[in-house]
Amino acid sequence: MQDGNFTERDLVSFGEYLLSEKREQRIRQSSIENPDGPSYEDQKGYVHDADIQNWLHENKKDAEQK
Numbered sequence: 876m877q878d879g880n881f882t883e884r885d886l887v888s889f890g891e892y893l894l895s896e897k898r899e900q901r902i903r904q905s906s907i908e909n910p911d912g913p914s915y916e917d918q919k920g921y922v923h924d925a926d927i928q929n930w931l932h933e934n935k936k937d938a939e940q941k
Contacts, residue, residue: 886935892930893922901929 881889892898899919903937 888934889927889930892933893926898926898929901925926935 902915902918905912905918
């Protein structure tokens with residue numbers, strides 16, 4: 876990602892994140908911590924702002940390690 880523009884590689888990486896076990900664990904944890912909020916099934920079926928932020932955070936950590 877450069878200057879807020881996403882490359883094809885970035886988009887594929889984000890798609891992989893959406894399908895990842897890490898995202899699933901975060902959604903499950905959120906459902907446990909917020910039992911009155913949306914169900915696990917409802918959360919998993921949609922892309923949320925938090926997904927983008929979590930993916931950006933993960934990619935930033937990965938880039939810093941390289």
